[in-house]
Amino acid sequence: MSSEVQQFSGENAAHIAHFADTGVSIWRYNIDTREVWWSTGFYQALGYQKNDIECSYSVFFDYLLYYEDRQKFLKTTLLTSNSVENSAHIRLLTKHKGYQWFQNTTKQYITETGRFIYGILINISEAKTAELKAVENETKFAEIGRIAKMGYWQIDCRTMELELSREIYDIYELNPSLPISVDELLSYFLPQHEPVIKKAIDDALQHCIPYDIELQFKTAKENIIWVKCKGIPVIDEYGRSKYLRGIFQNIDSIKKRGITMQSSINLLDDQNKRLQNFAYIVSHNLRSHAGNLKFMVDLFEETPAEHERAEIFSHIKTISQSLSATMSHLDEIVKMQAEISNGTKLLELADIFTNVISALQADIKMSGAQINTNFSNAPTVNYIPAYLESIFQNLLTNAIKYRHPERTPVINITTYKAGNEVFMAFEDNGMGIDLERYGNQLFGMYKTFHTNPDAKGIGLFMTRNQVEALGGYITVESAVNIGTKFTIKLV
Amino acid sequence: MNSELQFVTAAIVDDDKIFTYGFRKLTGIKGLFDEILDFCNGKEAIDYLTDPQNSTRLPDVLFVDINMPIMDGWEFNDAFGEIKSLLPKPIAVYNISSSIDIEDINRAKKNPLIADYLLKPLNEIYLAEIYHKLQYFGKDIKIG
Numbered sequence: 134m135s136s137e138v139q140q141f142s143g144e145n146a147a148h149i150a151h152f153a154d155t156g157v158s159i160w161r162y163n164i165d166t167r168e169v170w171w172s173t174g175f176y177q178a179l180g181y182q183k184n185d186i187e188c189s190y191s192v193f194f195d196y197l198l199y200y201e202d203r204q205k206f207l208k209t210t211l212l213t214s215n216s217v218e219n220s221a222h223i224r225l226l227t228k229h230k231g232y233q234w235f236q237n238t239t240k241q242y243i244t245e246t247g248r249f250i251y252g253i254l255i256n257i258s259e260a261k262t263a264e265l266k267a268v269e270n271e272t273k274f275a276e277i278g279r280i281a282k283m284g285y286w287q288i289d290c291r292t293m294e295l296e297l298s299r300e301i302y303d304i305y306e307l308n309p310s311l312p313i314s315v316d317e318l319l320s321y322f323l324p325q326h327e328p329v330i331k332k333a334i335d336d337a338l339q340h341c342i343p344y345d346i347e348l349q350f351k352t353a354k355e356n357i358i359w360v361k362c363k364g365i366p367v368i369d370e371y372g373r374s375k376y377l378r379g380i381f382q383n384i385d386s387i388k389k390r391g392i393t394m395q396s397s398i399n400l401l402d403d404q405n406k407r408l409q410n411f412a413y414i415v416s417h418n419l420r421s422h423a424g425n426l427k428f429m430v431d432l433f434e435e436t437p438a439e440h441e442r443a444e445i446f447s448h449i450k451t452i453s454q455s456l457s458a459t460m461s462h463l464d465e466i467v468k469m470q471a472e473i474s475n476g477t478k479l480l481e482l483a484d485i486f487t488n489v490i491s492a493l494q495a496d497i498k499m500s501g502a503q504i505n506t507n508f509s510n511a512p513t514v515n516y517i518p519a520y521l522e523s524i525f526q527n528l529l530t531n532a533i534k535y536r537h538p539e540r541t542p543v544i545n546i547t548t549y550k551a552g553n554e555v556f557m558a559f560e561d562n563g564m565g566i567d568l569e570r571y572g573n574q575l576f577g578m579y580k581t582f583h584t585n586p587d588a589k590g591i592g593l594f595m596t597r598n599q600v601e602a603l604g605g606y607i608t609v610e611s612a613v614n615i616g617t618k619f620t621i622k623l624v
Numbered sequence: 625m626n627s628e629l630q631f632v633t634a635a636i637v638d639d640d641k642i643f644t645y646g647f648r649k650l651t652g653i654k655g656l657f658d659e660i661l662d663f664c665n666g667k668e669a670i671d672y673l674t675d676p677q678n679s680t681r682l683p684d685v686l687f688v689d690i691n692m693p694i695m696d697g698w699e700f701n702d703a704f705g706e707i708k709s710l711l712p713k714p715i716a717v718y719n720i721s722s723s724i725d726i727e728d729i730n731r732a733k734k735n736p737l738i739a740d741y742l743l744k745p746l747n748e749i750y751l752a753e754i755y756h757k758l759q760y761f762g763k764d765i766k767i768g
Contacts, residue, residue, distance in 0.1 A: 413725060417691070421640065421722035424745040428646040435653055445649070448642045 157253060162190065164241075164248040169193065178235070178254055180228035199224035199232050210239040210250055222261065225254070234261035275299065282383035288315060290338055290366075290374045304360065304383045306352040322350040323357070330362055337377050341366040347388065359388035407598060411466065418459050426452045462591050469523075469595060473602055477515045482508040482548055482557075485518065489525040493533075500533045502542040511548040511555045514623050520599040521623075527592035528619060532561035537614065548623075555623045562616040568609065575609060629759045633682070635661040637669045637700065638689035638720070643744065647687070654748055656755045657685075665692040666700030670707065679712050684758050687742070690721040690728060697721070698731070705737050716758070718742050 158174035169190050176183055179197070186192055198206055202223040209221040218240050224232040239252040278284055284301030288294070295315055302309035305321060315334070322330050326348040333344035345363045352358065364379035429452065433445045486506060490497065497504070514521070529544065536542035545560040566575065576597040600607045600621055611617040634657040636647050644662045651657050661683055663669040669686065672678055686704075690697035697719055704717060719732040722744045732741035742750065 417723050417725075420724070421643075421744060424722050425640070425642045425646065428650070428745045429642070432646055432649050432653070436649070441649075448645060451642060 158255075160193070160252045160254070162250045162252075164250060166247065175254065178227075178256055179225060179233075180230065185228065197225045199226070206237065209237070210252065222257065230258075233258040279303075284381045285378070286381060287376055287378040288334075288338075289376060301381050304352070304358075304381060306354040306356065321352065322348055326350065333362070334364065334377070337364050337366050338374050341368055341372070341374050347384065358383055358385035360384060403601070407601075415459070415463060419456075422452055422456045422459065426456075465591070465595065466598075469520075469599060469602075472517050472519045475517060475519075477517050477603070479513055480516050480518060480521055481513055482521075483512065485521045486525055486546070489522055489529065493526065493529055496530070496533050500536055500542055502533055502536065502544055504529075504544045504546070506546045508546075508548045511550045514548070514555045516603065516623060517599075520603065523599055524596050524621065527596045528559045531592055532559075532563055532617075535566075535617075536561070536563045537616075538564075553624075557621045557623055558618060559621070560616065560618040565611045565613040565615050565617055566609075567613050568611050572609075576607070630684070631658045632684045632755055632758045633657065633659040633661065634685045634687065634755075635663065635669065635672075635683035636687045637663045637666060637692070637697075638687070639664050639692045640689065643689075647746070650746075650748060651751070654752065656748075656751055659683075664694075666695030666697065666703065669700060670695070670703045673704075673711065673715075674707055682711065682713060683715060684713075685716045685718065685754060687718050687720050687746075690719060690723060690732075701732075701735055701737060708737065716754070718754070720744055720746065 156174040156177060157172065158176075158178035159172040160175055161170040163169075167190055169188055171188050176185075186196070194203065194206075202221075205221050206223050209219040218238055220236060220238045223235055223237050225235055227233050234257050235254045236257045237252050237254055239250055242249045242251060278298060278300040282300070282304060284304060285298040286301055287296045289296075293315060295313070295318075297313075299309055305318070307313065319327060319330055319334070329346060330348055333342075333346055336342040337344060343363075343365045345361070347359060347361050349357055349359055361382040361384045362379065363382075364377050366374040367376040367378060369375040426449065429445050429449045433442055433449070436442055436445060483506070486508070490504070532544045533542060540562060543562045545558070547558045547560075549556050549558070568575070576593045597607050600623070603624065605622040605624060607619060607621045609617065609619050634651070636644050638644055648660055648662070651660060661672070663672065666688065669688070673682065688697050688700050692700075695703070701717070701719070708715075716739045717737060718739050718741070720742045721728060723729075724743065729741050732738050
């Protein structure tokens with residue numbers, strides 16, 4: 134026996150026994166006899182009555198003690214041979230509240246009557262739960278930051294000391310162990326955005342103005358991404374900024390989706406406007422034919438004279454033809470929409486042009502037009518065949534139809550490249566058009582600007598729709614009596 | 625009574641030949657208007673109105689279509705506003721169109737130069753009203 138053991142007398146044990154009545158929960162285990170004693174407080178702490186459970190080592194170990202905590206319990210109590218105080222957090226099964234956390238502090242006492250282990254149990258469930266919750270919250274917080282790609286930061290306004298959450302380093306693609314200053318962090322923003330964030334932070338520091346801005350910056354690994362920077366000043370009693378804190382979030386995918394969405398919206402908007410214009414025009418056109426038809430039928434009925442009736446009937450015939458023409462225009466437009474689904478092909482411009490020329494042979498011959506082409510700078514283009522044919526045909530027909538009465542029509546068609554884009558210039562020396570007056574109507578449907586009886590006002594409308602449907606555009610320059618030049622960005 | 629009635633000349637400004645034909649025919653059958661002139665577009669009408677040779681043969685009322693080549697109805701309205709004060713007599717201008725677009729209708733109705741906006745096909749009762757008003761009151765307007 135060591136001297137340490139010797140000094141513990143029965144008196145100490147009596148002291149402990151004294152505590153037994155005060156409600157402290159104590160257990161005692163006789164190492165030699167395996168006898169177990171529990172204080173009244175022990176029962177109370179676990180919520181049992183004395184006769185609810187048998188007071189024994191096996192009930193404690195096998196029933197009350199949570200199985201995962203058994204090793205821990207053994208290590209800190211029975212297996213320690215010295216009489217140093219040992220403490221462990223264990224879970225015990227209470228009568229009504231399930232397993233609860235207890236701090237179990239044990240100490241060995243060796244007296245004349247035998248070797249004892251005393252243990253004191255303190256219910257620490259609340260503290261333990263709070264602790265676990267805190268750890269859980271911290272994990273959750275970090276996880277939220279990771280999922281949202283969002284970090285937290287704080288600047289001490291006096292010292293300009295910077296506190297950053299781990300996620301900010303991740304967004305910067307920087308090593309989190311390296312210290313970094315505010316200015317260094319700001320230098321990662323793109324040159325056009327750096328002054329914006331600098332000014333926002335300055336305003337927040339000097340004038341307590343919060344900010345919420347979306348900017349682009351380049352990470353340490355040279356990835357350019359969109360980030361959301363939000364800062365809120367925390368003020369002291371004098372109303373000055375004490376801290377500036379905020380979030381820093383990688384919103385690249387959201388932003389890029391937003392940008393794509395905006396361009397889709399713009400495209401839809403254009404398409405919508407075109408459809409509306411189309412609906413308006415078709416309705417107007419059908420309405421005027423229908424109106425005239427009713428007009429003529431009414432007159433027919435009110436006119437008894439046979440020769441006059443014949444004349445009215447001839448007008449009814451004309452209206453019927455106009456109606457058919459309008460219907461065929463409608464068909465063309467519907468067909469044009471359907472062609473889109475057929476997709477594009479790599480086309481030789483010269484081949485398509487030759488096809489169109491042979492179809493228009495009669496008109497070209499009659500007008501004596503001289504057509505010069507140069508496709509050498511951009512000989513091919515990825516396009517819908519029917520569209521390219523239609524574009525050539527409409528522009529050629531236009532150029533011939535509106536040729537200058539006093540000179541031989543000369544038409545120059547050239548294609549060229551600018552970067553990846555393919556352009557076509559289509560130039561004539563015809564009558565020209567007053568763009569100041571008609572410019573905004575030129576590509577509208579059923580807009581005609583000359584008293585030419587062939588003018589139907591559908592050609593350029595179709596051309597523009599075809600060009601725009603494939604993501605291109607068409608522009609026009611013209612001078613009256615000099616000529617007209619169309620420039621088309623095909624792709 | 626009849627001798628006091630004004631001789632009323634109407635002019636139709638429209639590129640739609642069938643409509644012009646029908647207008648002439650209808651007014652002929654119904655006995656509306658004493659004389660009818662027609663012009664293919666706004667410019668022809670303005671040229672006629674401003675030619676001093678025609679100063680004694682000016683129409684009393686104009687029916688001006690909106691959709692026309694060369695000079696459409698809107699452009700005609702503007703041009704008419706400029707020459708109105710130079711004309712020897714007042715001329716009532718009606719815009720006519722098949723368009724039921726509310727923007728077109730408001731644009732015409734808001735213009736103080738324009739008496740009204742009539743939808744095609746024209747209502748013959750309303751035409752008769754216009755004619756009779758001018759028959760009875762034309763003289764007063766001229767004197768006033």
